[in-house]
Amino acid sequence: MRKSTFSRTELSRAFGIDVATLGTGSAGTGFSFGKVAPGVTSEPHRHDEIEAFVVLSGAGKVRTDLGEISIKAGDVVLFDPFEAHVLHNDGDEDLNFVDVFWRDGKAALDAAAQVAAPGRPIFVFSAPPTPNGDLHLGHLSGPYLGADVYTRFLRMNGAEAYHLTGSDDYQSYVVTRADADQSTPAKVARHYAHEVRTTLGLLDCEIHSFLHTMGDAAYGEFQVACFRSLLRSTAVDVSESPALFDAVTGDYLYEPDVSGLCPDCGASAGGNICEDCGAPNLCHDLGAVRSRHSAEAPLVGFVRRPELDLERCYVNIDRHLRASGAPVRILDLFARLRQRADLSVPLTHPSNWGLPAEGLRGQVIWAWPEMAFGFLYNIQALGRMLGRDWMRRCPATTGRLSISSVSTIPSTTLYSTPLFMPRCSPTGRRGSGIT
Numbered sequence: 485m486r487k488s489t490f491s492r493t494e495l496s497r498a499f500g501i502d503v504a505t506l507g508t509g510s511a512g513t514g515f516s517f518g519k520v521a522p523g524v525t526s527e528p529h530r531h532d533e534i535e536a537f538v539v540l541s542g543a544g545k546v547r548t549d550l551g552e553i554s555i556k557a558g559d560v561v562l563f564d565p566f567e568a569h570v571l572h573n574d575g576d577e578d579l580n581f582v583d584v585f586w587r588d589g590k591a592a593l594d595a596a597a598q599v600a601a602p603g604r605p606i607f608v609f610s611a612p613p614t615p616n617g618d619l620h621l622g623h624l625s626g627p628y629l630g631a632d633v634y635t636r637f638l639r640m641n642g643a644e645a646y647h648l649t650g651s652d653d654y655q656s657y658v659v660t661r662a663d664a665d666q667s668t669p670a671k672v673a674r675h676y677a678h679e680v681r682t683t684l685g686l687l688d689c690e691i692h693s694f695l696h697t698m699g700d701a702a703y704g705e706f707q708v709a710c711f712r713s714l715l716r717s718t719a720v721d722v723s724e725s726p727a728l729f730d731a732v733t734g735d736y737l738y739e740p741d742v743s744g745l746c747p748d749c750g751a752s753a754g755g756n757i758c759e760d761c762g763a764p765n766l767c768h769d770l771g772a773v774r775s776r777h778s779a780e781a782p783l784v785g786f787v788r789r790p791e792l793d794l795e796r797c798y799v800n801i802d803r804h805l806r807a808s809g810a811p812v813r814i815l816d817l818f819a820r821l822r823q824r825a826d827l828s829v830p831l832t833h834p835s836n837w838g839l840p841a842e843g844l845r846g847q848v849i850w851a852w853p854e855m856a857f858g859f860l861y862n863i864q865a866l867g868r869m870l871g872r873d874w875m876r877r878c879p880a881t882t883g884r885l886s887i888s889s890v891s892t893i894p895s896t897t898l899y900s901t902p903l904f905m906p907r908c909s910p911t912g913r914r915g916s917g918i919t
Contacts, residue, residue, distance in 0.1 A: 495519060500527040500806075501571070506582075513586040520544065520573040520581075527806055530568040532592045535585040537561045537571070542579030545572045565595040596641070605874075606645040607863055608635045612652040612695070612855060615676035616661035619683045632689040648862045650695030651677035654838040655851045656739040660776075669837045673698055693866040695858065703861060707839050710857040711849050714831065719796040725828070727787040728755075728767040731780035736787070736834040737767055741777065744770030748820055762817050764829055789847065791828035794821060 495502035495517075501524060506515035514533075520526065520542070528547075537546070543556040547570040548563070555561060563569050565588070573579040610631035613619060619628070631647050638645035653673040662672045677696055684691060697703050714720060728737040735741065739755045746753035747770065748763035755767045767773070768784045775782045794801075801818060821827060831853050832841040838848025867874030 499529055500525065503583075513584060516583045518571075518581050518583050520571055520579040522573050522576055522578070525572040526570055528568055528570045530566050531585075532565050532596075533585040533587050534565060534591060535563045535569075535583065537563075538582040538584065540580040540582060542573060542577050543575040544579045545574060546570070547572070565592040567595075604644075606638055606643055607859075607866075608638070608645060608647050609859055609862075610647065610649045612650045612697075612858065613680050614655040614657050615651045615653060615673045615680060616655070616657045617676060618679040624683070624687055624689075628684060628689050629687065632687075635690070635692075646692040646866060647690060648693045648695070648859075648866060649691055650693075650697060650858065650862060651680060652851060652855060653677065653696070653698035654848070654854060656741075656833075656835065656837065659835075659837045660740045670698065693862050693869065695862045695865060697858060700865070703858075704839055706861045706864075707849060707854055707857055708842055710860075711831075711839075711853075712842060714853065715790055715843075717792075719793050720790050720831065721793060721828070722788065722790045724786045724788050725791060725830070726766070726768045726784050727789075727830075728773065728775075728782045729785045730775045730777040731783050732778035735775075735777055737775055737777075737782055738833050742767050742770065742773060742775055742782065744773035747771065748824070761820075762813075763821065764827075766830070787834065789830045789832050789844070790841075791830050792853075793826075793828045795826070798822065 495504050497503070502519040502521075504517045506517055518537075537555070537560065539555050539557050539559045539561075541557050543554070545552050545554055546561050549568050553561070571579070571581075608631050610627040613623065628649070631649070635645045635647040651673065658669045658673050661667075661676075662669045665672060677698075681691075681694055684694075695703070715722070728742055729735065730737055730741075737755060739757075742755040744753065745751070746758035746761060746763060747765055749758060749761040750771070751758060751760035753759065753765060753770065755765070755770070757764055768782075773782055798818075805815060805818065831850055832844055832847040833850055834846050835848045838851065839854060841847040841849050863874050866872075
């Protein structure tokens, strides 16, 4: 016997309503309590489990793919796998219910077979590996094999799906490897991009478009145009802000040049990102911070850079997270970021390696926003190869595009597919060769 107790005053938000988890049964059955306030509508969602709502009190309506029905205390509503549903309280008191859900593999497969293939292409991205080393077993068993299997599954079920990736040539970690090899970043990037592509081929991992960013003449022009558009965003300011410098050499420190303790979770972290929790950092806010260039404690100075104010983006971020079916870990990450007031993330860094940031002498576009725009460019490049008119500025020519990403950094792992919205998704670390 097991007993669960919950408090109606300690509910958490899920799918736009208040929910409390009541535990999981021995046969894989899950239970939760839900409360929908008057006038509130839950967010539409679908999943692979069978689910039942047992209405305890109140009244309202349930909408599904098949229509709308009224519900009241004593009613039990059963949902098949992948059946989209929305719960609305149109009464004057709280609508309280118990949610029971369980998995039935055969029922889910039968339901999935009835789902029509989307009338738009689906692009599955695996994290572009940093070409500073060949792929190791963790990379292969994570994002690349996962994306390959997922893409093949979609195509076998009639969807027009493509697996896209490439080499993240302008990552700062390429410079670190070049220094160690007494080589140049360009030579290192070319060499390991070829190694990575060969290894994926040996794995029989089907890549429909592998983008060599350094080897595509139009890629730089595309990035400049995207960066120019980004600077016009109301969420971006160009201003002087704190930055970290080596006390002996005076070098600007970011990413592999600096390490310390994550300001969010306290774990050991590199510059600008924590591999443990996925939270960004600003380098100067790391605890027990250390420079790669000398033993002296780094110094805080100021640099004029464009920065993205996350506070101005949370409305759009929330909308995206709801639509993408992001895993709980990602939702938790953004909840924690909201608690860090005035968090603005630099979009450029002073460096000799990278795509030049227009109007900012000696600075390059940070590899992370570059990667985001690179996804769009890769779709456009694949379209050219296939004779399709997929253009970044003209989404209406193909209808709404579905993009799924399989990454290995906790802060960017998303699975977004028109077929279903999973309750959770696997996460891992970002592949970056040898760092």
